[in-house]
Amino acid sequence: MMCRWRAWWKGLPALAVLVVVAVTFARAPVERDLTDRAETLMSMIGESWAHARFEGRNALLEGEALSEEARIKVRYELGRLSGVRVVEDRTTLLPERRPFTFAAIRDGSKLHLEGYVPSSYARRRIAEAAAAMAPGIVVTGEKDLVRARGVPAGDFIGVVAFGIEQLAKMPAGRITISDDSFSIEGRAPDFASYDALEVTVRSELPGDFKLARFAVLPPAVSPFIWSAAREADGGVTLAGYIPLGDARRALLDMVRAAVPGAAISDQLRLADGAPPTEGWLKAVSFALGQLGRLPDGKVALSGTTITIDGTAPDFAAYDALAGARRNLPEGYTLTRFAVEPPTVDPFVWGVQRTANGVRLTGYAPSEEAKRLILDSVRGNFPGVPASDEMRIAAGGPPADEWVAATGFGLDQLSRLRQGAVRGTGTTLSVSGEALDSAAFVAVRAALEKSPPRGLTLRSDVRPPVVSPYVFSLRKDADGLTLSGFFPSPTEHERLVEAAKVQFVGARVNDVSAIAQGAPQGFTAAVMTAMRQLSRLEVGEARFDDGQLKVTGAAFYAEAVPSIEALLAEGLPSGFTLDVALDVMPAPARVDAATCQKTISQLLEKGTVTFEEGGAAVQASSLGLLDQIAAAAASCPEALIEISIRQPDAGPVEAAARAQTLVRYLAAAGIAPDRLVTDERRALAVQSPADSVASTAGGVRLIVR
Template sequence: MYNWKLWIWPGLAAVACLTALAIWFQAGVVEADLKSRALAALRQDNAWAQVSLKGRDLILTGLAPDKDSQSRALKTVRTTYGVRVASDNSTLLPEEKPFRLTVEKNVDGLVLSGFVPNESARANILAGLSNLLPGIAVSDQMKLARGAPDGLVDLVTYGLSAFTRFSTGSFELTDYSLRVSGQALNPDDHQAALAALSAPLPSGGVLESVNIMPAAVSGDYNWSASISADGMELSGYAPDAVTRDGILATAKASAQDRPVTDLMRFASGVPSGMDWNAATAEALAIVSHLNGGTVSIRGKVLDVSGQAVDGQAFRQIQEMLATGLSSGLVLGTADIGVAVASPYVWTATRDGEAVSLSGVLPSEAVRARILEIAHLKFGALQIIDSQNIGAGAPDGFETAVLTALQALSRLDDNAETRVEDQAVIVQGAALSQVALDDTARLLEEGLPQGFEGQSSMDLAPTPEASLQVSDCQAELNRLVATNNVLFETAEAAIQDHSYGFLDHVAFVARQCGQAQLEISGHTDSDGAEVANLDLSERRAKSVLAFMIAAGVAADRMTAIGYGESKPVESNETDAGKAANRRIEFRVLN
């Protein structure tokens, strides 16, 4: 009989082996599929994660950047279809506190060290550097660690924004604090780097320090300040931020409320032995006196051009340049004019013991002449000079001013004369009718062509009460102590400079009642004695005639000449001779 057991057991063994092989091969396919799908799910947000499988049981491995990432990755694989059990065998990255990242730029390229939180951050930083500095060699020594600040890549991108402007440099990030330093390629790149780092920081970052070394300039180390009605503009170089801030502060103080535009750039190369702060301060002191113009420094040379605000400013600039510059600067060129004044006004006032001159004149020579004439007309009275120099004077202005000055000399205290463009304006009280008439005629006939006289004058009232003899003499002595009668050389003709002085003498004499008055003439010892005696008498008579015309009764006065017989000083000196040439007024009773 056939024994089926003999042939079925080998068949069953073969089937079992084939089945086991089929199951084994099928398990490998399942595991590969599960692993592929799990890694695909992890790739987007958890690229750090790796997996291994035993059948459909999955084990999560890798270095997680933080616990949240661990939890998210585990959740991701657990929800992957086909996974039966998922267990976590991953570990956390080491934590860095503080979290640091450094980028160094040197002649060989870039060196990145410190830490990044994940490979995605690393890739983004490297991509940013590649775009910023294409082709540069990069040595990536960054390690993975936990503890990175939020927005790490944005903070790094901000800090590296100035690197294109550096030949060498470094960027350091410590948590949220940034420090940037570098050597600028040139002054323009220095300014561009500062501009890049002046933008608001992302992600709550704090720019702790910026230290950019200025580049050396090619050519002269220069600086300039230009001023106009619109404001002041600064350009050129400063060696550091402290110096630049000091220059800017001085400029704002000099600009007199006009805006200051700062276009200065940083650069090294200040000339040896020069204090750049002091040099620019001296230049700005000159600029403050300009209405418009430019002061520039080239190396150690100072150049000035422009229009002074007024004559006083012009003189101050000249004095500064004449006395020398203490900062090491040497004057190059100086082309300085005076700003045009409009309206063109000059004023003279007489008040008590002083004459005040103010306003604008066309030149220093004219100013000197006006002062000289004022001293001749007003003698020892104080002359307060506030006159300035300015362009824009109409033709004949000097002559008009001299006419106005003559008119003022014929008036009492509290009088004023003014020349405004081509108008000569006189206000005040004349001390006699002849003084009033002479001044009115002067304004009608004595002005240059194109000028017009305007007057508001009247007669000063003579006090009703007469002076006592002693008071009369005292008042005459006071007047004589302040001035003298001037005559043409070797002649008896009275110079018009003395008309105003004699107006005041006559005004006092009219207050002396019926007191008799002696007018005596005196000379120095030059020339023949007889001739001097004759000259002194003729001069005394000229004064007598003036006094009569000014309203003093002729029968109250006598004129006498003493020649050189009564000197008051030695005739051995010019000053003594000048003192001896005089007119005296003496009350006789």
Template sequence: MPPLPPSSTPPHGPPSRSRLVRIGWLVGLPVLLLVAAAAYSLGMSRVTARLERQASEIAAATGEGQPEPWLRVSVAGRDLTASGEAPDASQREAVIGRLAAIEGLRRLTDRTGVIEEVSPFVWSVERPAAGRIEAKGSRPAEVGAFELAQRLKPALPRDTTLSDRARAARGAPRDFPDAAAFAVERLQDLTTGAVATLNDTVISIRGEAASLAAYDALRTALATPPQGYTLGTVEITPPVVADFRFGVSRRPDGSLELDGHVASESAREEIRAIAAEAAEGAAIDDRLRDARGLPQGIDGPALARFVFKLAGLLHQGRVSFEGAAISVEGNALDTAAVAEAEALMRDARPAGTAVGGVALTARPIVPYVLRIRRGADSVTLSGHLPDQAAREALLARLNPRFFRESIQDRTRLADGAPAGFAAALAAAIDPLSTLATGELTIAGTDLRLTGTSLYPESAARLGRTLPRALPAGWSATVTIASDEAPAVTADSGGCGQRLAERTAGHPLRFAPGSTALAPEFYPVLDAVAALARACPGERIEVVGHLDPAGAKSEAPADPVADEAAKETAPKPVKANAKADPKKDAKTAKTGKGKAEPKEAAKPDSKSDSKPDSKSEPKPEKIEAERADAGADLARARALAVVDYLQKAGVPLERAAAPTGVAPLSERQGIGLSLRS
């Protein structure tokens, strides 16, 4: 092998210089890059710091004459973002110009605005998540964002931050921070998604309560909004509970206690309406709490109606719904009520419910209760009656006295009525019929009449007469109110006008052939008697009225009174008998007498020929006899009214039925006038 040339380098000899230079550059380049990056970062941080410093100075200067600086600037490298609301457009333009002139600025994003007057002034807070509350709308420019946030901080729910996205504006109502804090504090008791809004001075809240305790706290707090503010729309959904239940307890006095849960205020109103009907005038103790959680598939209104229907069969006891099951226990109204309750539980339960338990007893009815309640357009009967005959007799007595009202019979039949029950009932129905509204309650041998009378005189009279009319061993409590004060006047013209007012629209008409005062006469005559006592210089004159032509005697049967009195029908008063004032007055008061027109003489039935003109009464004579009979009947009626007025306190010499005065027609009714 030939030798290598002297200038040649062996393959594994030392590296060349150019190669070393290349290797040095490769090693030093990262170092240079790091140095360059450090220099750039250092320079950029200095630029950013300078931008932040100069921007902060400009922002701080906007606080002169303001609650706080209105300008807010954020820096990202050499970029600035400006936000806030300037007091006016000139200040906004000046500030943006100063920011744009900062040396080294690359880009300026302008999100500023100008404070404006807004109306209505609307601000709202929403709870989108458990740890955050967002404010939107308009906030007062006079307060400032930072100061408002500090005022709201104590009202924020625990571990919650406030994100203020509202814009400053003018036109906020007085004491806005207090109202805003009130609204924010309400969100503590609501779940996520709740919203509270201030629209000028109206506070509205919408959301779901976090718990039963929170729901109660909300209702208490909302009862007293901040001074100068009112509540608008409040839509707070009750919380959901796992043990949804509902119960009705009936007490011995007929009152009801409601407890458990109700899904909404509208449902509560519906339940109270059903309860009022079931209580039949007795008290209702509402202890229901708002909550949701009724098992799916169960109709709430149907459940409530069923529960109250069962409660209506109880004298004392409880009906409850719990765990999707219905239970009833206690003392039933009577033996039949036990079977009715069992049939209802078996065949008529609402869909989705189960039988929880039936534990009913039928004890003797003590006290024996009957209620008759007169409302504006109906008369409701409830409680017990001895038998079907007593029920029919009671309805026969009520129908003619309450012919304008509908009669709703909810009574049940059961033994145990006290002695004298029919007589006490007969004595109290007429007084009840004279009231505008009222209630008659019989409990054992205690009778209670309450209500409102059109006239105070009638109320006073009932308090005196009803206790005396009851059978031995019975007691009566009469509580009658009147909205009208007794008339007090001595002016003759005023007395006449007041008499016309008392009698207008209340004509007094006797039944055909009768001299008995009807119950509807009493309030009018009581008022007339009070007027006569208040006008000592006047005398009441009474004129009777005739029956319509061809009218027959109408003496309606009164089964209750007949059973109570056990008396036979009295004989009618003869029409051709002379009027006896004392006897007529007595007859009118008791209602046991009636006058009948004299019958015309009948022709001889044995004769087939025409009647002899000599023996047949002349038409003129017949008419005269009829006129005399009618006049006697009219006078007897006038005397009956006079007798009532005298017993109502009118002196004897100041109430009279004058003679020689023509009777009035049936259409006119009894005539009442004042004479000096």
């Protein structure tokens, strides 16, 4: 027996080898089968985080569980798997994170992921969604996502994918998930994208998650515009942009305060790019304050500029609006003030000049027009106090026509000592007393031109008043000089024309000027003095108010008493006369030919006229006759033949007129026997040998 036992023992090693080989080759298929079925089981029960490793039929369970319940569930289900003998649980719990956060940050073509995920599966799905967000996107951080417990209830992967889809609509932005709260921020590229983002995020956020913050900025606009307009139905329409934050609520309160009870149509949309909100709201408050005064108005802001349009209902509102322009919010400017003033009828205005200064009254069509006229007042009346009582109103001429007309009137007013420019509708009148004669002439010349465009011109400008009222007629070798003042252009014209007629061949030098203050009968007195002055070789007739002084030298002695008598007879009542006349020396003797030449020259320059239908010589011809008498006296031996050939005189009247001349020349000292009035035909036609006949208005004088 001992020998058999020892023989059996010797065969044990070989047997053991056979057993090991048999067991090894039989376990491997069993372990693979159990592993495959365990993996399938974990997926089916939704616990793919767990993995089973087998040693024979004994399971080693590994992995990081999201909860203790998941560990128990996995152990239980794995223990029930056919073929499993023992389950050894080597799983651990993932660390819990509170809050459970996740973030995705986009910056152009880059997308960075950070935070926690509940599983590797979740990490993979999130990475796939990120990569599909946009062509060429570069995703970073997906491998650094930390698995952790604490994921909120609901579709975590779905809400992350939703957020990444929204980031695709912005060039840059961020989504953040904190437990069950979802936040998004960034800047929309345009208003369409902004609107789409806001609607989508607020209405399509996956269930079980709430929107904690929507901080997507709208596009930045420039200029940042805003407007408020009052409508025909009494409502107020708000349009343009409004800054981010709580500006809308404050703005609506301002509208209600400015236009109480008005229905508000809010068409504002949020936009970035506004000036600082506090200053912007102050500017809006200022603008709305003006809108409250304009029933049909509109106010607007563009950046830091303000515009106001509308029609003021009354002067109080317009004055308040105009005054508000001087109290603009700090940092803002008023670039347009197009407020129509109240309409008035009639539209009147005026500028008066008195001893105390210049006063502006009535209405002006615009602030700018009024400013231009005030500048014109300062230019035309330097240093003169100006009182501005003009109000701005509508209903008058266009502003440019009003400025042109009023400026034209001011130019004339500057030449007046006192006066006024007045406008009514389309009529402009200028009245007053000129500063001096030159000013009166300048005003009159200006007023005779075409009136300013669009206006009818009326004038009542008077010459200056002078005292004492002086006027002088001086006759000398250089001609006749008129100096001093005359009362009107018409009377001045009469005097000048009379001087040209009565002062035969004399050059008339007129340095007189127009002025008021002439004594009653002034022109008649001057005409009387002029007729007698024409009978002097040299002399002067000078008026000093109602006093006339005549000095000079007569052609012959017999003329002196005649001149004195005719002066005294012709002067109107109220004038006094002072006459001091000398007589020219007797002229040197000349022959008949020279005498004829002198008389001929006189008759070529002047005309001997008679009263119509009669034989009396007109007073205007006395000066010419006195000069003819002086010429005739220079040839005392010659005969002087007189004949009358005038259309209005028949033979009888012609003979009577010739006798009148004979008597006048005889009274002037010409011997009567030298004067012949024979009307024989031989006298009518002279032979070449005869002396040349002289004719003046049908009066023929032949010296023989």
